[in-house]
Amino acid sequence: MRIGFLPCNKFHGTILGPIHERLRHKHWCLYTENREALFDFQPHVVIMAEAIFGELRPRLPRTLFVHTRHGLASKMVSYQGANECDYLCVTSDFMRDWYQQGGAKPRGDFWVIGYVGLDPLFRGDTPPLPFQRNPGQKTVLYAPTFNRPFSSASMLGDRLVELIRGPRQDISIVIKPHPLVAEQSPEWMETWRGLVREHENVHLTADANEDVMPYLRAADALITDASSVQLYYLALDRPMILINNPERFNCEYFDPRGFEWSWRDMGKQIDNMEELPAAVSSALSDPRLNSDRRTHYRKLLFDDLTDGKAVARLCQNVDTLASTAPADHLSYLASMPAARLAARKVKWAARRAVQGITRLCPL
Numbered sequence: 001m002r003i004g005f006l007p008c009n010k011f012h013g014t015i016l017g018p019i020h021e022r023l024r025h026k027h028w029c030l031y032t033e034n035r036e037a038l039f040d041f042q043p044h045v046v047i048m049a050e051a052i053f054g055e056l057r058p059r060l061p062r063t064l065f066v067h068t069r070h071g072l073a074s075k076m077v078s079y080q081g082a083n084e085c086d087y088l089c090v091t092s093d094f095m096r097d098w099y100q101q102g103g104a105k106p107r108g109d110f111w112v113i114g115y116v117g118l119d120p121l122f123r124g125d126t127p128p129l130p131f132q133r134n135p136g137q138k139t140v141l142y143a144p145t146f147n148r149p150f151s152s153a154s155m156l157g158d159r160l161v162e163l164i165r166g167p168r169q170d171i172s173i174v175i176k177p178h179p180l181v182a183e184q185s186p187e188w189m190e191t192w193r194g195l196v197r198e199h200e201n202v203h204l205t206a207d208a209n210e211d212v213m214p215y216l217r218a219a220d221a222l223i224t225d226a227s228s229v230q231l232y233y234l235a236l237d238r239p240m241i242l243i244n245n246p247e248r249f250n251c252e253y254f255d256p257r258g259f260e261w262s263w264r265d266m267g268k269q270i271d272n273m274e275e276l277p278a279a280v281s282s283a284l285s286d287p288r289l290n291s292d293r294r295t296h297y298r299k300l301l302f303d304d305l306t307d308g309k310a311v312a313r314l315c316q317n318v319d320t321l322a323s324t325a326p327a328d329h330l331s332y333l334a335s336m337p338a339a340r341l342a343a344r345k346v347k348w349a350a351r352r353a354v355q356g357i358t359r360l361c362p363l
Contacts (some may be wrong), residue, residue: 003061003318004043005031008050011179015049015117016069022315045321046312051081064108064321068116068314071228072301074258075147079104089314091115092303102257111317114302120262121212121235123308125215131203137172138284141163141219143212146180149251150226152243152360153181153188155273161190161199164223166277171284172201176215178227182208199358208332221283222267223276226260230267234298235306237291239283240267241276259301268292 005016014354020031030041038046039059046063047055049070050175056065060349067085069078082088082104082259089111090096096110112123133139140165144153156163165171175192182189205215213228217220222233222240226248233240242264246256256262268279305313 001044001318001321002028002030002041004038004041004046004054005029006035006038006046006048006050007031007033008048008052009070009179011211012049012070012125014211014213015070016047018270018311019047019068019116019314021225022311023318026319038229045318047318051077051084053081057084058256066314066318067106070117071189071227071257072115072231073145073226073260074255075150075226075260076255076258077253078258082106086309087111087317089116089310091301092305094300094303098257104132109312112305112348113308113317114305116310116314117213118232118235118302119308119310120211121217121232121308122306125213126217129214129218130206133218134201135173137170137201138220139172139174139218140223140280140284141174141176141215142223143176143215143227144178144181144225146178146184147251147253148185148246150253151185152223152225152245153185155243155245156276158191158195159273161195161202163273163276164280168277168281170252171280173199173203174215175204176210176212176229177208179209189359190196192249199341220287221280223280228260230302231259231263232355234266234294234301237294237298239289241275241279241283242267243268243270243273246271259297263293265298266290266297280318 004067005020007013007016020029030038030043032038043063044061045066047061047066047068049068051067053065064086066087066089067081068089069081079102082099083106085106086108087105090099091114094114095114099105108141142160147311161173164173177189184323196202196204216229216233216236219238221238221339224230224240225243225244230240230242268283270279271274
């Protein structure tokens with residue numbers, strides 16, 4: 001089959017890259033940020049982490065769209081993506097039921113596979129961090145979301161280090177912004193750079209598009225707000241502190257059904273920033289705080305799909321699409337005569353010569 005990959009943001013590479021690497025040995029695969037190249041490729045299947053299928057379908061009416069998602073929080077966008085794709089990857093039967101109860105269902109079916117982005121965390125991969133941690137230091141990861149009515153970034157401001165450490169001096173702070181923060185709120189990035197210059201053992205990820213998984217594994221505790229990282233962190237059963245922005249109720253992306261809001265008791269909720277130092281100290285002193293709730297939610301969200309093989313399960317489903325696709329797609333899946341394929345191969349090679357971001361991988 002011809003399989004296309006369209007990363008709409010740089011950080012999608014950590015999700016789509018491993019899938020592409022596995023499938024490219026068996027199928028014609030095109031990995032590109034260029035929509036015109038994708039349209040010219042006319043793939044049988046497109047795998048994406050962004051829910052923009054409605055924009056692509058007019059030019060790819062017979063293509064099957066597989067949606068991996070690029071996060072587990074709802075933010076009122078998950079339902080539309082589910083309804084517009086052909087196959088939606090979900091982490092468990094519980095999550096499939098959650099979608100259906102909310103009136104969302106893909107055109108084809110749900111693929112209950114786990115979450116591809118969490119494979120490294122569940123496997124226990126420990127890639128090196130770009131900084132050294134001092135012996136005896138506890139590591140606190142601060143990973144805010146980018147939505148201003150949800151984010152805690154402006155609530156902490158330039159007091160971030162003071163409010164996280166309090167009187168403790170044994171805390172190393174890692175600031176991992178959401179990838180969209182750099183372009184949408186550059187003033188936050190500048191504040192954090194200033195804190196790195198002013199304080200020891202404060203680290204800011206150099207590139208907001210970096211994969212958050214290594215930082216989650218290194219963290220003894222997590223501080224966030226409405227980011228999906230709180231749901232990722234359930235994989236590790238470590239304490240988390242969740243900051244509530246009072247503006248959340250006025251935001252169009254606020255979804256009380258979303259796990260980012262309905263499961264807040266998996267961590268310590270903070271409304272008053274002056275309570276943050278004590279909450280951090282308690283979390284580091286007693287990592288089992290709220291562990292019973294985290295264990296409960298982890299089971300609901302991932303069930304037993306915690307073996308780090310979500311990518312393998314997705315690829316297996318893709319391999320069998322020819323026999324499971326809706327009837328009106330079957331003839332298309334078998335299309336592309338050899339002569340036409342050879343002609344397109346020349347055209348694709350020419351495109352690749354001028355598009356460094358495009359990778360065409362033949363069988």
